[in-house]
Amino acid sequence: MDENKYSNSVIVASAVVSCSRGFINSSNEDGRLELSGTWEFKEDPFDIGVKEKWYNAKSYESVQLPGSITTNGKGEDIKVETKWTGSIFTSSRF
Numbered sequence: 001m002d003e004n005k006y007s008n009s010v011i012v013a014s015a016v017v018s019c020s021r022g023f024i025n026s027s028n029e030d031g032r033l034e035l036s037g038t039w040e041f042k043e044d045p046f047d048i049g050v051k052e053k054w055y056n057a058k059s060y061e062s063v064q065l066p067g068s069i070t071t072n073g074k075g076e077d078i079k080v081e082t083k084w085t086g087s088i089f090t091s092s093r094f
Helices: 002-025
Strands: 037-041 061-065
Touching: none
Parallel strands: none
Antiparallel strands: 037 061
16 A cells, blocks of 8 residues: 555656646746747636636637737727726836
8 A cells, every 4th residue: 555655656746747847848048938829718707617617627718829818809898997807017106
């Protein structure tokens, strides 16, 4: 039983190292991670995706990065009345 636990630990550790190496190898010279490409995407306007385990879903839309929801033809049009959920921090505040 202990040998099996050790074997599983080695497998998990190997997987983590392999994934980490992939991320390290895909970073730019300045250390930034290159994210350009096609990403799977699913809108969650009511913030229920985690509760309903959407991460197990097999069907997603795709978006292209670099880009935005607007340039990818997703979501609703941005208007003056659009409700924003995040904060904006710019150098003009300092």
